[in-house]
Amino acid sequence: MRVIAGRLGGRTFEDPRGHRTHPMSEKARGAIFNALGDIDGLTFLDAYAGTGALAIEAISRGAKSVLAIDVDIEAVKTMSASVKSLDLRENITVLRKNISGWSRNNQHKKFDVVLADPPYDDIRPDVIERLGVHVQPGGIMVLSWPGNEPVRELSELETISHKSYGDAQLVFYRKFQ
Template sequence: MRIVAGLYGGRRLLAPKGDATRPTSDRVREALFSILGPLDGLRVLDLFAGSGALGLEALSRGAAHVTFVDDANAAVRAIEANLEALGVPRERVAVQRRDARAVVRAARAARHEYDLVLLDPPYRLAPELGRELSPALAELIAADGRIVCESDRRAPLGLELPLTDERRYGDTLIRIHEPE
């Protein structure tokens, strides 16, 4: 696994040990970030971050700040190791070992806004998360912001928000939402 393009392009990433994390493939990340286009100056929230590959790709492509969220110790250790190996300035990132739903509720209450939210939950959780996260995510997204969901095509993460793009890469389904 590696960063596909940008400032850290070509650099290798560590993934958490075990099978609890399923990193997004280089091919899917490359396609996704081509669809998203320029990310210069964006504030990004990477939920269920795992190795941090999606958020790190966003940083590499110009995002101003990324908040990484995962509740697994192994994932947080991998994110921290990747940040260290890449030499990412600490003021550009925040890493939280917390449940993504709790972070979304807290960010909503604090009226935080993000330009891009990346959601890549464990596939088994995807079907139940959509209804729960949709109202809060709609309030977290800045004007012209987007929410990207990755899930298994057989059990999609169904956010109740306007869908603007949907792509399938093998068994992986990418959906892009742009709340009104």
């Protein structure tokens, strides 16, 4: 995999092939960060982090910090190795946790941006809804959702845009002030 832009643009890192992750396309990753615009100094939660591509891209483009969470041990090992090889351990914290349990036990933790790219074969709408509590007022949540599913409305979050990319769609939400 490749970092698209920012201070690490062009650098490569590994992905845990053959596991439960479904790496997001470069086009979709680029679309997320182009839509977000200037992210200098922002904090991110990367739920279902998988390869860590979104976390790494965020730091490359100026984010202050990212908490990257995934339950798959191979994904976490590979992501941790990538974070180390790119010298991002001060900016990216990698946790091997079930996002549902982590969210339930850490409702007080807030982020400027929450990224959620769940495995499409195991989406739990209740968990996606719960992730909204981690968005700061005025902050953004980006959800990668199956392209054949209707856009999901979330309480406390306003849908601001959505766009399809192959078999996926990206839905952008803003937390009410």
